[in-house]
Amino acid sequence: MKLILSRKGFDSSAGGCPSPVFSDGSFYALPIPDKRSRVTYQELNYQGINIGELVADLTGNPRRATHYAHLDPDLIHHVYPRHSDWRPLLGQSGSAQGHLRKQEVGVGDVFMFFGLFRPVEKSGEHWRFIKSAPAFHALWGWLQIGQIHKVDQLAEDELSWARYHPHFHGQTDASNTLYLASETLHLDGLDTGFPGAGAFRHMHNHYRLTAPGAMSPTRWRLPSFFYPNSSGFTLSFHSNPARWSKAGEYCHLMSASRGQEFVLETSAYPEVIPWLNELLRQ
Numbered sequence: 001m002k003l004i005l006s007r008k009g010f011d012s013s014a015g016g017c018p019s020p021v022f023s024d025g026s027f028y029a030l031p032i033p034d035k036r037s038r039v040t041y042q043e044l045n046y047q048g049i050n051i052g053e054l055v056a057d058l059t060g061n062p063r064r065a066t067h068y069a070h071l072d073p074d075l076i077h078h079v080y081p082r083h084s085d086w087r088p089l090l091g092q093s094g095s096a097q098g099h100l101r102k103q104e105v106g107v108g109d110v111f112m113f114f115g116l117f118r119p120v121e122k123s124g125e126h127w128r129f130i131k132s133a134p135a136f137h138a139l140w141g142w143l144q145i146g147q148i149h150k151v152d153q154l155a156e157d158e159l160s161w162a163r164y165h166p167h168f169h170g171q172t173d174a175s176n177t178l179y180l181a182s183e184t185l186h187l188d189g190l191d192t193g194f195p196g197a198g199a200f201r202h203m204h205n206h207y208r209l210t211a212p213g214a215m216s217p218t219r220w221r222l223p224s225f226f227y228p229n230s231s232g233f234t235l236s237f238h239s240n241p242a243r244w245s246k247a248g249e250y251c252h253l254m255s256a257s258r259g260q261e262f263v264l265e266t267s268a269y270p271e272v273i274p275w276l277n278e279l280l281r282q
Contacts, residue, residue: 001187002109003272004100005235005262008073009115009140017058018118018135020127025202029115029140030055034070036170041069044079057127058120070166073113075141075199083161088181088197090143091167096260097175103236103263108186110276111143111179114209116217136210137217137255139279141199146182185280188273194280204282211252220253223275227251231268238262
């Protein structure tokens, strides 16, 4: 099984700000803007919060509420009206899909999505970032691959329930690919009892990637078993030994600022499997 650490959601370049962590510890990964999409921010709702109003407040641009959102990966059922056949899915294309193909990512492999987050608060009727709280990278959801479809090869009546998805609109790349979630999550051949895809509900220290006190969100602290070993495999985009350092039960990594999909072969790092189980049980 391969683990893919997949960068998704708002950040300083895509969207212009971090995604919010609310006062009760819940959080939402804001989908990036996409003019080709058919879904607007104001059509999205998370736990009673209108995402259009939230994005307008956090970006300081009232017009952003009516802009179009790249709702991908789409993991949370209640944020948008659904067809009864809906299931969580992810689209990928271009160089990122090329990297997944080169790494031979396939059915059964697991995406763990991460993004940039920062605590927010209400000021009157509006949302704002807490000035004293820095932004950080954190894991926010998962998807185990159940099916893979090349969009250009789908018949017109196939996956009719998914036609709202942005990868059906304006994509001209022949590598345009959809990853549909498995029904349940299996790790190391065992049924975990968890669904094949979902989003974490509350921020937890276990989900944080950025090291405590780090000056940059890209300075990560990971469990020590992520440190490159003699297997010949390492986290893709991170083969340079200068990126890594050991720190007791942890290792530190200067994560790559470019690239969306970082792939690790878990057969060479078997400790990843119980780590994933623990993340899901938090």
